[in-house]
Amino acid sequence: MKILVTGGAGYVGSHCVRLLKSKGHDVWVYDNLLYGHREATDPARLIVGDLLDQPAIEKAMRDHAIEAVMHFAALCYVGESVTDPAKYYRNNVVGTLNLLDAMRACGVGKIVFSSTCATYGVPQQVPIPEDHPQNPISPYGFTKLAVEKALEDYRAAYGIGYAAPRYFNASGASLDGSIGEDHDPETHLIPLVLDVALGKRDHISIFGTDYPTPDGTCIRDYIHVEDLATAHLAAIEKVQPGEAIRVNLGTGVGASVRQVITACEEVTGKKIKTVEGPRRAGDPPELVANPQGALDALGWRAQHTSVKETVASAWAWHKAHPNGYAG
Ligand SMILES: NC(=O)c1ccc[n+]([C@@H]2O[C@H](COP(=O)([O-])OP(=O)(O)OC[C@H]3O[C@@H](n4cnc5c(N)ncnc54)[C@H](O)[C@@H]3O)[C@@H](O)[C@H]2O)c1
Ligand SMILES: O=c1ccn([C@@H]2O[C@H](COP(=O)(O)OP(=O)(O)O[C@H]3O[C@H](CO)[C@@H](O)[C@H](O)[C@H]3O)[C@@H](O)[C@H]2O)c(=O)[nH]1
Numbered sequence: 132m133k134i135l136v137t138g139g140a141g142y143v144g145s146h147c148v149r150l151l152k153s154k155g156h157d158v159w160v161y162d163n164l165l166y167g168h169r170e171a172t173d174p175a176r177l178i179v180g181d182l183l184d185q186p187a188i189e190k191a192m193r194d195h196a197i198e199a200v201m202h203f204a205a206l207c208y209v210g211e212s213v214t215d216p217a218k219y220y221r222n223n224v225v226g227t228l229n230l231l232d233a234m235r236a237c238g239v240g241k242i243v244f245s246s247t248c249a250t251y252g253v254p255q256q257v258p259i260p261e262d263h264p265q266n267p268i269s270p271y272g273f274t275k276l277a278v279e280k281a282l283e284d285y286r287a288a289y290g291i292g293y294a295a296p297r298y299f300n301a302s303g304a305s306l307d308g309s310i311g312e313d314h315d316p317e318t319h320l321i322p323l324v325l326d327v328a329l330g331k332r333d334h335i336s337i338f339g340t341d342y343p344t345p346d347g348t349c350i351r352d353y354i355h356v357e358d359l360a361t362a363h364l365a366a367i368e369k370v371q372p373g374e375a376i377r378v379n380l381g382t383g384v385g386a387s388v389r390q391v392i393t394a395c396e397e398v399t400g401k402k403i404k405t406v407e408g409p410r411r412a413g414d415p416p417e418l419v420a421n422p423q424g425a426l427d428a429l430g431w432r433a434q435h436t437s438v439k440e441t442v443a444s445a446w447a448w449h450k451a452h453p454n455g456y457a458g
Contacts, residue, residue, distance in 0.1 A: 138203030140167025182226030311448030313455030381420025
């Protein structure tokens with residue numbers, strides 16, 4: 132398939148691009164490089180462009196006879212989405228409408244869109260099934276839910292098929308150590324803890340120790356980025372024009388903040404200094420996927436279910452690239 136991958140120079144997108152290519156798909160990346168890295172992808176297959184430039188998206192689709200889209204491009208900082216929601220609605224919602232309208236204009240019939248468990252808000256039930264109510268608690272989550280709704284309406288009216296995988300916490304790095312996570316600023320737990328192990332940060336702050344969980348810290352479902360890639364491959368190959376697939380992508384196994392820190396200590400052999408602090412606004416106590424829906428819909432299940440194994444792949448990359456793609 133000829134696939135346009137928006138955000139393919141970013142963390143999750145770059146891992147998916149590699150897998151798609153290895154399976155023989157003809158892949159073009161469309162990324163404005165705001166947070167993406169030229170080094171994370173093949174420069175000969177990179178179109179530097181913005182989602183807000185609809186004619187440029189259409190040109191990319193026509194120039195390369197695109198048949199399907201994988202859509203990773205988005206702004207993803209939950210905190211910033213609260214202080215500057217306009218930026219998030221414009222980029223994530225208006226940008227995606229431009230992409231969908233370009234697909235209509237060019238006759239592209241299917242898309243896989245990066246949604247998130249943040250669309251569920253504070254869960255009423257854990258593990259979370261796909262039919263759980265979606266009540267986001269941040270503008271970021273609302274932008275993702277708005278796109279899910281638009282996808283469904285575009286499917287019903289115009290026949291565009293879509294898969295909307297809702298990721299839990301993307302983690303880890305490619306198993307050969309060649310690409311990994313490099314966000315600036317970094318806000319995610321695992322890379323921040325590994326920065327402490329590398330001596331780049333003095334300590335990790337634990338955001339809240341009074342949650343109703345066994346050790347008092349938040350529980351998350353850390354899904355390996357290579358597992359996310361295999362799920363996307365399954366989704367793009369499975370979904371057909373006019374169809375809809377909505378699935379959670381998680382391991383089904385949760386790990387607390389303290390458990391992640393312990394895993395990092397075991398993997399790196401370094402003692403991690405921690406500072407216990409207040410809760411971070413908007414953090415639900417526990418987010419864990421019910422993975423059955425993805426198994427039923429895509430025949431997919433996560434292969435990396437040990438957080439220690441996931442941390443080990445992240446550590447291999449961070450150790451080899453202490454300054455990310457900059458060296
Ligand atoms: N990382 C996670 O834990 C996680 C969890 C759930 C969902 N997601 C979603 O998965 C997707 C990828 O996340 P990531 O962690 O790889 O983020 P990332 O920031 O590493 O990648 C996003 C990419 O999109 C590009 N981009 C952003 N706005 C653009 C625009 N207007 N035009 C063109 N390119 C643009 C950025 O330059 C970047 O390369 C996002 O949509 C995110 O919301 C991520
Ligand atoms: O310095 C830190 C950073 C994080 N945490 C905690 O670690 C957990 C994981 O946090 P983080 O790595 O920031 O991920 P999330 O906030 O869970 O959000 C990620 O995962 C979501 C899905 O769960 C996606 O929607 C988001 O885009 C993605 O950033 C949370 O309980 C945080 O409170 C700390 O205690 N200290």
